Amino acid sequence: MNTRTVPETRASRLRKLFLTTLYISSFTFGGGFVIVTFMKKKFVDELHWIDEQEMLDMTALAQSSPGAIAVNAAILVGWQVEGLLGMLIAVLGTIIPPMLILSVISLFYNAFATNIYVALVLKGMQAGVAAVILDVVCDLGGKVVKSHSPLYIGLMVAAFAANFVFNVNVILIILAAAALGIVRVLLQSRKGGAV
Structure with missing residues (x-):
C-alpha cells in the first residue's frame, strides 16, 4: 500500500478554501465568534494550514477591525493560506x-x-448559539490562563469587569488592550528581549 501523500496544488488548496468557507458560512448561525x-477547527485542527497562535491573533484582529467578524476572519485566513x-x-x-x-x-x-413556528425555531437557535459562544x-x-502571563490574565479580568460590571464601551476596551499591547512590544524591543 502506497502511503505517500501527493503535494497539494495551489488550485486544489483554493478549491478547498472556497468550499470550506462556503460550508462553514452556510451552517453557522449566531455571528462571528461561532464562525471563528x-x-x-477546520484550518488549525484539521487542515493544519495555520497554527493556533495565528488563529488567536487573527481572531483579535478580526474582532477589532470594522465590519463583520466572519468576513474579517475570512480575509485574514485566506490571505495567510493563499495570499x-x-x-x-x-x-x-x-x-x-x-x-x-x-x-x-x-x-x-x-x-x-x-410566523410563530419561525419565532420558536429562532428562539431554539439562540440557545444553541449561546452554548457555542x-x-x-x-x-x-483557557489559553490566556495557560499562558501564565500576569499581564494577559490581568487584562482579561479587567476587560471582563470593564464590560460587564462598569458597562464600558467595547470599542474603548479593545483600543485600551491594543494600546497596552503596542506599549509592551515597544518596551520589549527596546530591551531586545522576546515579546
Missing part, C-alpha cells in the same frame, strides 16, 4: 450563503416575521 470557532487570491476566494465563500439566505428571507419577510470564551480564556 469552526474556522479554527490575495486566497483572500478573495475565502471572502466569496463566506458571503455567498448569507447573501442568498437574506435575499430569500427579504422576499418573504412579512410571512417570516409573523460560551465554548469559544472558555477556549480563548
Whole structure:
C-alpha cells in the first residue's frame, strides 16, 4: 500500500478554501465568534494550514477591525493560506450563503416575521448559539490562563469587569488592550528581549 501523500496544488488548496468557507458560512448561525470557532477547527485542527497562535491573533484582529467578524476572519485566513487570491476566494465563500439566505428571507419577510413556528425555531437557535459562544470564551480564556502571563490574565479580568460590571464601551476596551499591547512590544524591543 502506497502511503505517500501527493503535494497539494495551489488550485486544489483554493478549491478547498472556497468550499470550506462556503460550508462553514452556510451552517453557522449566531455571528462571528461561532464562525471563528469552526474556522479554527477546520484550518488549525484539521487542515493544519495555520497554527493556533495565528488563529488567536487573527481572531483579535478580526474582532477589532470594522465590519463583520466572519468576513474579517475570512480575509485574514485566506490571505495567510493563499495570499490575495486566497483572500478573495475565502471572502466569496463566506458571503455567498448569507447573501442568498437574506435575499430569500427579504422576499418573504412579512410571512417570516409573523410566523410563530419561525419565532420558536429562532428562539431554539439562540440557545444553541449561546452554548457555542460560551465554548469559544472558555477556549480563548483557557489559553490566556495557560499562558501564565500576569499581564494577559490581568487584562482579561479587567476587560471582563470593564464590560460587564462598569458597562464600558467595547470599542474603548479593545483600543485600551491594543494600546497596552503596542506599549509592551515597544518596551520589549527596546530591551531586545522576546515579546
